[in-house]
Amino acid sequence: MAGNTSGRKSTIYDIAKATGSSTSTVSMVLNGTWRRYRIKEETANRVLESARKLGYHVNMKARGLRLSRSGLAGMVLPHYRNRFFAGLAQTFEDQARSRGLCPIVVGTQRDPAVEASVTQTLLSQRVELLFIAGVRNPAPLNALCAAAGVPSINVDLPGDGAPSVVSDNRGGARAITDVLIDKLIARRESPDELILLGGIPGEYATAMRIAGFRDAFEARGIALKADAVDSCGYNAASARNALALRHEKLGRLPSGLLMNSITAFEGFVQFTSTLSPEAWRSAVVGCFDWDPFAAHLSFDVTMLRQDVQTIISEAFALADHYDPADRSVVLVPTGFGKMFEEAEQTKEFDR
Amino acid sequence: MAGNTSGRKSTIYDIAKATGSSTSTVSMVLNGTWRRYRIKEETANRVLESARKLGYHVNMKARGLRLSRSGLAGMVLPHYRNRFFAGLAQTFEDQARSRGLCPIVVGTQRDPAVEASVTQTLLSQRVELLFIAGVRNPAPLNALCAAAGVPSINVDLPGDGAPSVVSDNRGGARAITDVLIDKLIARRESPDELILLGGIPGEYATAMRIAGFRDAFEARGIALKADAVDSCGYNAASARNALALRHEKLGRLPSGLLMNSITAFEGFVQFTSTLSPEAWRSAVVGCFDWDPFAAHLSFDVTMLRQDVQTIISEAFALADHYDPADRSVVLVPTGFGKMFEEAEQTKEFDR
DNA sequence: CTGTTAGCGCCTTCAC
């Protein structure tokens, strides 16, 4: 097997000794800048060959120390449990790699203490930029980065300590509400029975989505019922309970439902699975976010999908022209169903 | 706001100058080892205060260079799109952090070229250990790590270049097949109509699962039909097509199905959603892997769940007592349904 | 109790 047997990693000194050249020659060759220094091709080849044989890898710690560039790009996000965050992570990795950076993404479980300590760690590793995704109050993290002179960008949830790029929740809500209202009308059902379920009062995404929901009704001059919006929380259990209450009061499922998150939608599925198929197949359902299983349920379900590609591109663009004083918020449009599916391609071996 | 205004990160020299002490004093204080060196508490406080004011963070690059310890733990995995890999990533991060390491996990999309280059990058960053998950042929990656003197552990898919920890696919298949056969018998249906759908002939996990599937039948003395096992591939489309063929030939759905992956199960859901509920509600279904939506579908579905906690713990244990010559394979038992759910807890704000 | 110093591995400038 190739490689040194000593267990110690090989350095440019080892290569220099092995090839009888000097460390600077080795360095130049390994960096591809040797042509500029008119180093003999033969020498270069000898060095390259030796490096391969010794199983040499640049020590980014040393290079980074010297060049004060770590080659690391960081991203913190709550978790990988839904397609949106999984897609963000994936896209971030791809784009970071294509820029020659090593992506390093960390899940924080939405724990502010973890968020802070992870940020510190990433800063210690000297990441060259940091994307902060899905953090409710990113300001302290932005401050940390600012103090270290590292560009930080807020993603998905805006903050006032750095520029942000977020999905156009309001526009998306407006669009999906329009679709659902049209469907209800086509079925000769009353649009004002449509309810928006899930989310947290006062929370940014919820507020935006409620606004978009209202926009759609206002544009048609339809009055919203008092209980049309129920911000019962994001998680499955709360949505399930809220739905059970509605079901009991109404004696049946509402004819139209817009679920405020994939987890709320989970609660919806959990509840309806206790009902008979006839009882729920007729409901018109919409959901913020997308999931492959949910998309194929036997409902008439419309799913809003976020454009992770554009979100990440915009974030990198912001980082490129980083201005510490910039507080702009970039809005990225959403789409329906299978849009933005490129990233979902599966290989033959994927399971 | 705290922090230097120069944009340059502050160093221990800055602190030393600011506090009128020497770099070693600062270093000791910052490392918490100052008590041992009997440094005056007052001095220590002065240093700490100054560090805070200057927005100082250790430069792990420099410390790593000096100590030849990077504080980085690496993991490569195919993607985050299913709960198993997402759970592996999450658990890895948690355990790495609790060991004082900075987790750095990278998705490779199952592309061998990406796998290799990512490994090189991680090695360059001087990760202290590398977990290689879901890689079909980890041998080259193991070789790379070995050459660099970095412990590597294969996870999920074993390899002969390093120790491995994998789920007990055969035992799990045996157990879930038993459950399904019992259910069929309880419904007075013939167990030999149970089929195993999905996977790739010759691939490790598929082979193990087929063996377990056979074990269950053999133990009961039931003969397996010739077409009981259909390794039609892992992805949703192939499973959907294979199922459509069966459906056409049989004139109905098979009474029992064991899907070889969550993606194959996706194909199953896609196909059955085109059928009437009566046509599929009676089927007895099983699946390797778990998903929150799939778990609440209106099927009688039994899902096998992998124990990511134990898998990662075992992998760390292997890394702790790393022996380059070790080629052992640790088998981790699987469980059903909601087992191992601790990691799935969602917070109020989770969406 | 605290300061001085010698590298960790690499890159770059400047002589030769």
Add this chain to the structure above:
DNA sequence: GTGAAGGCGCTAACAG
């Protein structure tokens, strides 16, 4: 064309 030398920020002896 190539070698020597300095220094990136930090730590651990070793002197005081």
